[in-house]
Amino acid sequence: MSLYYDAVSILTAPSTTGGSFKSRIYNARNIKSAPAQIYALIIEASKWDILLKEVIEAAGILKLEPKLTPLLSLLLVHDLLLAKSGLAAKSTHPLRQTIERHKTRLRGEFTKARVRRGCATIPALKDAIAREKLALQGAAGISTAIYPRWVRVNNIRTTLEKQLSTTFAGYEQVSSLAELILPKRMVLDPHVPDLIAVAPGAEFTSSPAYKNGEIILQDKASCFPAYLLVGDEDEGWDDGGGLLDGCAAPGNKTTHMASLLAKQQHKHNKGTGTYHIFSMDQSPIRAKTLQKMVSTAGADTMVTVLPGQDFLALDPTDPRFENVSGLLLDPSCSGSGIIGRDDVPKLTLPESTTTSSSSSSTGKKRKRRANDEDDSREGKKSSTTTTTTTMTESPSATDENDVPVTGMTEERLIKLSNLQTRIVEHALSFPAATRVTYSTCSIHLLENEAVVSRILASEVARTRGWRVLRRDEQPVGMKKWVHRGVREERVVEGGAATGGEGVEVTLSDEELEGCLRYGEIKEEQNEVEVDEKLDEDEEGEDEWEGFSD
Numbered sequence: 001m002s003l004y005y006d007a008v009s010i011l012t013a014p015s016t017t018g019g020s021f022k023s024r025i026y027n028a029r030n031i032k033s034a035p036a037q038i039y040a041l042i043i044e045a046s047k048w049d050i051l052l053k054e055v056i057e058a059a060g061i062l063k064l065e066p067k068l069t070p071l072l073s074l075l076l077v078h079d080l081l082l083a084k085s086g087l088a089a090k091s092t093h094p095l096r097q098t099i100e101r102h103k104t105r106l107r108g109e110f111t112k113a114r115v116r117r118g119c120a121t122i123p124a125l126k127d128a129i130a131r132e133k134l135a136l137q138g139a140a141g142i143s144t145a146i147y148p149r150w151v152r153v154n155n156i157r158t159t160l161e162k163q164l165s166t167t168f169a170g171y172e173q174v175s176s177l178a179e180l181i182l183p184k185r186m187v188l189d190p191h192v193p194d195l196i197a198v199a200p201g202a203e204f205t206s207s208p209a210y211k212n213g214e215i216i217l218q219d220k221a222s223c224f225p226a227y228l229l230v231g232d233e234d235e236g237w238d239d240g241g242g243l244l245d246g247c248a249a250p251g252n253k254t255t256h257m258a259s260l261l262a263k264q265q266h267k268h269n270k271g272t273g274t275y276h277i278f279s280m281d282q283s284p285i286r287a288k289t290l291q292k293m294v295s296t297a298g299a300d301t302m303v304t305v306l307p308g309q310d311f312l313a314l315d316p317t318d319p320r321f322e323n324v325s326g327l328l329l330d331p332s333c334s335g336s337g338i339i340g341r342d343d344v345p346k347l348t349l350p351e352s353t354t355t356s357s358s359s360s361s362t363g364k365k366r367k368r369r370a371n372d373e374d375d376s377r378e379g380k381k382s383s384t385t386t387t388t389t390t391m392t393e394s395p396s397a398t399d400e401n402d403v404p405v406t407g408m409t410e411e412r413l414i415k416l417s418n419l420q421t422r423i424v425e426h427a428l429s430f431p432a433a434t435r436v437t438y439s440t441c442s443i444h445l446l447e448n449e450a451v452v453s454r455i456l457a458s459e460v461a462r463t464r465g466w467r468v469l470r471r472d473e474q475p476v477g478m479k480k481w482v483h484r485g486v487r488e489e490r491v492v493e494g495g496a497a498t499g500g501e502g503v504e505v506t507l508s509d510e511e512l513e514g515c516l517r518y519g520e521i522k523e524e525q526n527e528v529e530v531d532e533k534l535d536e537d538e539e540g541e542d543e544w545e546g547f548s549d
């Protein structure tokens, strides 16, 4: 039974720990059950919450069983009615017996709720509930479209055109993220090729395209580094050198690089062996996930995974790397940019005689920056930021991040910044390197622009003539991106991390243009203008566009 108590403890813990919802579970110290099991239970229960509330209230079990809390009852009833293997508890456990005393009633109410919605099957019912939830959120003024689900088409296995006529066949193409409030709508991203935004609740993990690696769920910000490095099919990577991903697990950016290369190769009729990618992670466990993702994406022939390899221990003069000309570095960071992603499910709970209804079960949402307006609508904005810098020689989240932000102090940020700087400096020393991207999912200047500034001042950068890539040299979609580097730390109100305020960098305007920030941005239709206009507009009101994995 600890599964249900563990899930309750995760959902009711104060949100001071930061990180994505998944990382909070994996980093929780007080749980006994498998983190994956807790995660799956909460995510699944959150998809059904409004129906479960209806069933539990109609069955009246909270009045009959005073030991059950609304949240506990919702999780238990979910498993009783919907989990393939039923309740995860011994038949003698008192909590299981409490629920099972009412199983006939609960099942009866569940059937009535299904029939009321005219659904013959459970999948049809699931769809109906997803639509009801979206409509309810819309009615409450919560724009779910601000947290779209991002789907990247994998050019190794398929094409955008094929996916539009299969996976997205029933989808209506709309032009702004705000219109994703209704299901079965999609936006083709104007910045990153082959990237599609859909409504946040959209489920793809059981689709053939997802299982076959034709589509990959990867947030927009996490797509910047590979695109900046590899570029478009017409003006992209053409120096024939190899690529290297130094901090690669779970593999989103490695597989994105492979996809971009595959597109270029198809277009120019080159064989898939033309380019090669070395991909590594110092964690042997995470490297297994990396290898799995590479294989699922069909990139085995393009990518060599070096499991458990510390990038800093890699010898740049090793003959294997003599042609490596592009390196992508996405090292461990504070993860502060994903702290506000609000991906902790908020469950609508059943009413008991003593408990008020529809309470949000989960921790508080992180506040936005002090100077943001309109904080009143829950989920309106988040402070998610990924910064990517591309450097040239005369360079994400899901669970990409592996450092919990718990107790993040300035001292800790400086340590991370030191390590990040060492990692990028090491990349700059590869003999054939001409381009390097560095990215974090941190909002802190210390981990972003300050790292760039330190790298530029390093000996290797000065002797080798490294500089930051100018905006006019960036791939087409990235030139249009509005948010660029900043000189001063942005103050984040109420954030768990405090470090870095007061820190400044002296990067030139041109160098800041090479640092792309992901965060609150303007509506996309304003971004198709010329660069100068975009710069002017940047000062204006901004709209949240998505979040990073």
Ligand SMILES: C[S@@+](CC[C@H](N)C(=O)[O-])C[C@H]1O[C@@H](n2cnc3c(N)ncnc32)[C@H](O)[C@@H]1O
Binding pocket: 222, 246, 247, 248, 249, 250, 251, 252, 253, 254, 280, 281, 282, 283, 286, 309, 310, 311, 312, 330, 331, 332, 333, 396, 400, 401, 402, 423
């Ligand atoms: C933010 S995650 C990378 C996410 C990945 N780029 C993606 O897009 O899926 C950082 C990874 O860097 C790895 N890492 C940190 N320092 C490293 C080093 N010195 N050498 C190799 N891997 C390292 C960590 O184990 C972690 O898996």
